[in-house]
Amino acid sequence: MExxxxxxxxxxxxxxxxSLFFTLMITTxxxxxxxxxxxxxxxxxxxxxxxxxxSDRVFNVSLNTWPNKNTLHEQPLPILRYQDAMHLLKSDIPxxxxxxxxxSVYARDSESNSLSRFSASVRATTQxxxxxxDAPFAYGTAWQQPNALELVIGDILNQKLFGGGNSVxxxxxxDGKLFLVVGVLKPWKLKPKFYHASNGRAFNLTDDIxxxxxxxxxxxxxxxxxxxxxxxxxxxxxxxxxxxxYLQAFVQLxxxxxxxxxxxxxxxxSQSLKDAGQHPLDINNKLYDVNAWLxxxxxxxxxxxxxxxxxxxxxxxxxxxxxxxxxxxxxxxxFETGLRRAVGASRKDLFYQGVVESxxxxxxxxxxxxxxxxxxxxxxISFFPHLEDxxxxxxELLLLGVVISVSxxxxxxxxxxxxSCTTSLSAEIK
Amino acid sequence: MLKMNNISRIFRxxxxxxxxxxxxxxxVSAGEFVAVTGPSGxxxxxxxxxAGLLDGFDEGDYSLxxxxxxxxxxxxxxxxxxxxxxxxxxxxxxxPDFSIFDNVDMPLRYRGFNSKxxxxxxxxxxxxxxxxxxxxxxxxxxxxxxxxxxxxARALAGEPKILLADEPTGNLDSLMARQVMxxxxxxNQQGSTIxxxxxxxxxxxxxxxxxxxxDGQITDHSIYAPMSIPIQQPA
Ligand SMILES: Nc1ncnc2c1ncn2[C@@H]1O[C@H](COP(=O)(O)OP(=O)(O)OP(=O)(O)O)[C@@H](O)[C@H]1O
Ligand SMILES: [Mg+2]
Numbered sequence: 001m002e003x004x005x006x007x008x009x010x011x012x013x014x015x016x017x018x019s020l021f022f023t024l025m026i027t028t029x030x031x032x033x034x035x036x037x038x039x040x041x042x043x044x045x046x047x048x049x050x051x052x053x054x055s056d057r058v059f060n061v062s063l064n065t066w067p068n069k070n071t072l073h074e075q076p077l078p079i080l081r082y083q084d085a086m087h088l089l090k091s092d093i094p095x096x097x098x099x100x101x102x103x104s105v106y107a108r109d110s111e112s113n114s115l116s117r118f119s120a121s122v123r124a125t126t127q128x129x130x131x132x133x134d135a136p137f138a139y140g141t142a143w144q145q146p147n148a149l150e151l152v153i154g155d156i157l158n159q160k161l162f163g164g165g166n167s168v169x170x171x172x173x174x175d176g177k178l179f180l181v182v183g184v185l186k187p188w189k190l191k192p193k194f195y196h197a198s199n200g201r202a203f204n205l206t207d208d209i210x211x212x213x214x215x216x217x218x219x220x221x222x223x224x225x226x227x228x229x230x231x232x233x234x235x236x237x238x239x240x241x242x243x244x245x246y247l248q249a250f251v252q253l254x255x256x257x258x259x260x261x262x263x264x265x266x267x268x269x270s271q272s273l274k275d276a277g278q279h280p281l282d283i284n285n286k287l288y289d290v291n292a293w294l295x296x297x298x299x300x301x302x303x304x305x306x307x308x309x310x311x312x313x314x315x316x317x318x319x320x321x322x323x324x325x326x327x328x329x330x331x332x333x334x335f336e337t338g339l340r341r342a343v344g345a346s347r348k349d350l351f352y353q354g355v356v357e358s359x360x361x362x363x364x365x366x367x368x369x370x371x372x373x374x375x376x377x378x379x380x381i382s383f384f385p386h387l388e389d390x391x392x393x394x395x396e397l398l399l400l401g402v403v404i405s406v407s408x409x410x411x412x413x414x415x416x417x418x419x420s421c422t423t424s425l426s427a428e429i430k
Numbered sequence: 431m432l433k434m435n436n437i438s439r440i441f442r443x444x445x446x447x448x449x450x451x452x453x454x455x456x457x458v459s460a461g462e463f464v465a466v467t468g469p470s471g472x473x474x475x476x477x478x479x480x481a482g483l484l485d486g487f488d489e490g491d492y493s494l495x496x497x498x499x500x501x502x503x504x505x506x507x508x509x510x511x512x513x514x515x516x517x518x519x520x521x522x523x524x525x526p527d528f529s530i531f532d533n534v535d536m537p538l539r540y541r542g543f544n545s546k547x548x549x550x551x552x553x554x555x556x557x558x559x560x561x562x563x564x565x566x567x568x569x570x571x572x573x574x575x576x577x578x579x580x581x582x583a584r585a586l587a588g589e590p591k592i593l594l595a596d597e598p599t600g601n602l603d604s605l606m607a608r609q610v611m612x613x614x615x616x617x618n619q620q621g622s623t624i625x626x627x628x629x630x631x632x633x634x635x636x637x638x639x640x641x642x643x644x645d646g647q648i649t650d651h652s653i654y655a656p657m658s659i660p661i662q663q664p665a
Binding site: 002003006013017335336339340341342343344345346347348349 | 482484504505507508509511512513517523525527528536537539540541542544545584588
């Protein structure tokens with residue numbers, strides 16, 4: 001114990017003595033580790049499985065029901081017509097199913113004295129949304145009637161409108177209409193947001209308002225994502241019986257048999273359209289499980305992967321650099337090493353002293369690296385703005401940063417240290 | 431105290447072999463003050479390094495204070511160095527940014543003494559060399575002679591069995607050299623065993639035993655009666 005304190009004291013003297021050297025070395029390594037961490041945090045969010053318990057049992061439904069012979073639409077479309085969507089929902093094969101579209105509204109607490117409104121992202125969807133996505137309820141439940149003027153709200157909006165807490169039973173006013181809050185979600189992050197992974201939305205926050213699809217359409221809440229139509233659409237409710245493609249659909253199919261029968265259900269639906277002369281293209285319907293769906297939408301950005309590789313190489317350069325700096329430093333410290341050996345320090349003593357010193361450097365490096373990684377992350381976000389809501393340095397990554405820093409410094413120091421401890425003694429001091 | 435028997439030390443490089451010590455025999459008993467002389471390159475420092483366990487040897491036997499050092503591990507050798515040997519170097523070898531106190535403290539740290547014991551020993555050693563009041567000075571704030579006395583205090587602090595000095599006055603002017611020599615004489619009188627390499631024949635003659643090394647071998651061995659006045663005062 002006393003020796004440990006002595007080693008720490010000696011290390012501090014060394015730092016003071018060679019402050020420029022150590023600052024340079026720690027900074028170099030910290031930059032290397034920091035860049036790597038920032039990059040890993042982004043890649044980690046991109047590559048993670050948003051719903052690992054059942055990502056292989058939840059499927060995106062893509063159909064090709066385009067009504068004319070447009071070869072652009074030979075591939076199944078991830079967006080469906082209202083009538084297609086309704087047909088999907090009718091099936092009792094899936095354990096759960098949902099359809100949705102994205103919208104946005106301005107909302108206020110109907111009881112509030114203030115007239116100011118908050119912009120809120122809306123998921124117009126069906127009841128099946130909640131059990132399928134495992135959305136975590138803090139209070140209340142989903143709506144029970146497809147036409148009820150009821151909402152489930154997310155944690156962030158709940159904070160903004162009502163200051164948090166159990167807001168079930170309160171009313172939200174949107175465009176002069178009152179909506180009853182029936183459910184409030186806990187803080188909910190989906191990395192990535194698989195239910196809307198297309199259109200570069202995979203890294204958006206989960207929504208503020210979840211509303212019944214029929215109510216959203218009747219309220220004419222705009223369609224805020226990809227929409228393709230064969231005719232002019234005058235309003236949201238007008239889409240119900242037009243060839244307007246905008247609804248996304250997901251189903252939960254718990255086994256292969258369920259999946260096969262649902263695929264069959266889709267294909268016979270297409271066949272019936274064909275028989276009615278409304279389906280000129282070949283039948284081509286697809287079910288993508290969550291990870292396949294994310295992959296298909298290129299959620300992991302190739303640029304980030306290339307950048308990731310570059311950061312690993314960069315860190316390697318930093319390590320070599322630190323190692324050669326340390327060789328020079330131990331060479332410079334030969335006199336003191338020799339002297340300590342002469343007065344009775346064993347190789348082990350000097351080795352431990354070096355280890356303590358490199359641990360201290362490693363820890364300082366880890367501290368600096370975590371600050372730098374945060375800065376680099378903000379920088380990366382300015383290059384990739386759509387990552388803003390998900391890229392964060394979590395505890396796991398911070399721990400990794402500490403491990404990388406300490407081991408990096410340790411391994412940079414190991415060879416120089418062993419060399420300095422084992423050189424013969426007599427030549428060192430006169 | 432120190433017993434060397436037929437020691438040889440050979441430095442090998444790719445092209446040449448140097449017999450720095452050959453068939454080297456020496457016995458030093460407790461309380462002796464031995465001066466080692468000889469031409470440059472004759473093996474004096476090599477002998478001192480072997481004696482001080484800083485360097486190994488290729489043949490022969492060496493026992494220090496009754497312990498045969500052959501085949502000891504690095505830990506054991508370091509322990510022996512720490513407990514039984516005090517080194518005094520020509521260049522003092524003080525750590526420039528350590529205070530006098532911390533410099534003298536160094537060998538005691540590896541001994542595992544607690545801080546009270548270390549303090550007692552450091553103070554005692556600094557008192558012995560006449561620098562008791564300079565704890566917090568840095569080496570650069572002292573004269574060369576004073577620095578060498580600090581180095582001697584460092585060697586003394588562990589209460590070693592034997593002091594090994596390689597030209598301890600080589601960097602000092604004659605007045606300061608005299609002070610250091612007087613200190614060594616008085617330490618010897620108090621019972622310290624000292625082996626000192628020197629180029630100064632006056633110094634050599636002043637001690638009770640002379641060993642001359644030429645070409646790695648002892649060629650002359652003279653024992654004088656201890657002198658009461660160690661060195662001539664410079665004119
Ligand atoms: N580490 C070494 N490697 C190779 N040869 C060495 C080494 N150390 C000493 N020698 C050689 O061994 C011989 C004895 O050297 P040593 O340093 O013992 O001489 P010395 O008597 O102390 O000389 P000086 O009076 O100049 O200090 C010399 O020839 C020297 O070149
Ligand atoms: Mg020499």
